[in-house]
Amino acid sequence: MSNRYAVVLAAGQGTRMKSKLYKVLHPVMGRPMVQHVVDQLNKLELDKLITVVGFGAEKVKDQLGDNSQYVIQEEQLGTGHAVLQAEDLLENEEGTTIVVSGDTPLLTHKTLEALLNHHDKEGAKATVLTAEAPDPTGYGRVIRNDADEVQRIVEQKDASKEELAVKEINTGTYCFDNKSLFETLKQVSNDNAQGEYYLPDVLEILKQANEKISVFQTGDFDETIGVNDRVALSQAEKLMKKRINEHHMRNGVTITDPENTYIGPDVAIEQDVVVYPGSIINGHTVIKTEAVIGPHTEIDNCTVGSETVIRQSVAKDSAIGNRVQIGPFAHIRPQANIGNEVKIGNFVEVKKATLDDQSKVSHLSYIGDAEVGKGVNIGCGTITVNYDGQNKHLTKIGDDAFIGCNSNLIAPVTVGKGAYVAAGSTINQDVPDEALSIARARQTNKEEYAKKINKQKKD
Structure with missing residues (x-):
């Protein structure tokens, strides 16, 4: 030659x-x-x-x-x-x-x-x-x-x-x-x-x-075809999408609606993955066998483990383990490391955080700059308060800890193994292993106070 x-x-x-x-x-x-x-x-x-x-x-x-x-x-x-x-x-x-x-x-x-x-x-x-x-x-x-x-x-x-x-x-x-x-x-x-x-x-x-x-x-x-204007560009996009999707389907991937599924040229998908409509998968993403993606999910530069399900969610520049449940409406931001059998529910945002195996953040929480151990339960409305206006700080939560709903963990802070944080607490000091931490104002009831307010409004 x-x-x-x-x-x-x-x-x-x-x-x-x-x-x-x-x-x-x-x-x-x-x-x-x-x-x-x-x-x-x-x-x-x-x-x-x-x-x-x-x-x-x-x-x-x-x-x-x-x-x-x-x-x-x-x-x-x-x-x-x-x-x-x-x-x-x-x-x-x-x-x-x-x-x-x-x-x-x-x-x-x-x-x-x-x-x-x-x-x-x-x-x-x-x-x-x-x-x-x-x-x-x-x-x-x-x-x-x-x-x-x-x-x-x-x-x-x-x-x-x-x-x-x-x-x-x-x-x-x-x-x-x-x-x-x-x-x-x-x-x-x-x-x-x-x-x-x-x-x-x-x-x-x-x-x-x-x-x-x-x-x-x-x-x-x-x-x-040569691309000289936006019309030709859209035609090339459509043809390339068709070529890529057919390649994956012939290799054992189920794409239920190829015309409304967008998979980039560098994406690798194993057999028996199911991709539902409205999904956009880009970058050097790798999706392992029997995962379920979508509908309406965006994944960019991620590794997604086998049997993991991601629905109506966004994930970028992160590693996601096996048998993980994500969504609907979750946001996995860059440098998240999600272990096996983790649950991340609706309206949960994870950024630059590690969640070890079998931990749960079921809904309405922000977990940023954090190290979360195994078997941790993080209740609704929990926030790792990572930013002091100038620098980001780390929150650590030990294995099997329980974080009650509507808790603020003000970093840098550590919650020990097996510890409990009572709902509604604002934690700014370390919690020892197996301790219960309560950090909220004592409840005070003022009898008939509302009645007086309502009378004033009428007058």
């Missing part, structure tokens, strides 16, 4: 997106378009991957990091001019260069691998990835001769009426003999409606030199 190189075109601003965010950074299923492209290319065992950046160059570099080398296209003078910016890095290399647009997030490494293999097998100087488009508007057309050979590729703005009727489109993805590519790019002119240097003109120049030009047509047009 010859050496392989890739050039990703990601320099355009994308004015049709009407956005402050550069086009290739718009996300599809939670991942920027250009990241999708680079991730797929990096599965091809490339010798070099170069991204051409322009508008938003630093933000694109920040996104891709060390996954690519970079060159800058200072002026937006067309796709041919963009590829030419990689000349210093590739000009003298032997092998094959694949050129891909950074706004084609649905392309898969399997299609790109098939394109490269076809190019090598044909011994061509250039190979074009084409597709049959139901509506080819906006795409360059592939014009064939009577022998079914590619005669030329014409951009829409330069096409005749007959050429505009052609449905085979240029997807904007190509393979080239690398040295031929850079030798030919220097011959490309900008004598066209846009005044730009078109990469497809390389094909015509090579053809005139009697070099072999090949075509590889993919059977999946949807995979090749």
Whole structure:
């Protein structure tokens, strides 16, 4: 196999997106378009991957990091001019260069691998990835001769009426003999409606030199769509969602309503998990077998244990154990560590806290910056008062402790193992193991006081 190189075109601003965010950074299923492209290319065992950046160059570099080398296209003078910016890095290399647009997030490494293999097998100087488009508007057309050979590729703005009727489109993805590519790019002119240097003109120049030009047509047009506006972005989102959901369902996950379930590309889900509608699962989330997610649940960058149930709740950047019950309407904030068989009920918020096995926070509580032991029962309305206006402080609750309803635990404070905190208490001192702590005002009843107040109101 010859050496392989890739050039990703990601320099355009994308004015049709009407956005402050550069086009290739718009996300599809939670991942920027250009990241999708680079991730797929990096599965091809490339010798070099170069991204051409322009508008938003630093933000694109920040996104891709060390996954690519970079060159800058200072002026937006067309796709041919963009590829030419990689000349210093590739000009003298032997092998094959694949050129891909950074706004084609649905392309898969399997299609790109098939394109490269076809190019090598044909011994061509250039190979074009084409597709049959139901509506080819906006795409360059592939014009064939009577022998079914590619005669030329014409951009829409330069096409005749007959050429505009052609449905085979240029997807904007190509393979080239690398040295031929850079030798030919220097011959490309900008004598066209846009005044730009078109990469497809390389094909015509090579053809005139009697070099072999090949075509590889993919059977999946949807995979090749380019995203130039918000309408196309929504179409790409829908198609990517369908692809991801079908992958999980074929691997043994039950998704009861795929059209209304959103699962990011980095999510791992084991067999026999059930996902109900309205759920959004993103980041590097891992969901173990027989868990139940949803309906209407958002999970981001979490580990969710087997047989755990999370309903109508939000969880982010946390670890959740096995056979846990969460929700409805709970909020698991970052750095929560939830043990096995824990119950977190409705309107409970947990932040940067550890809840060990079999502990319960059933409703209407805030547990932040806390270490909660095993078998603890935390009553309704309990608050770990962790913030003094300047710093956060830690609350510790020992194994088998019982925290009565409507208690305030003012950190830093420790409630010992097996201790009881009476309902309505405000605790600002440590509670020893197996002690009962009562910290509330003594009740006073003033007989007939309300009667006097009511009389005053009438008077």
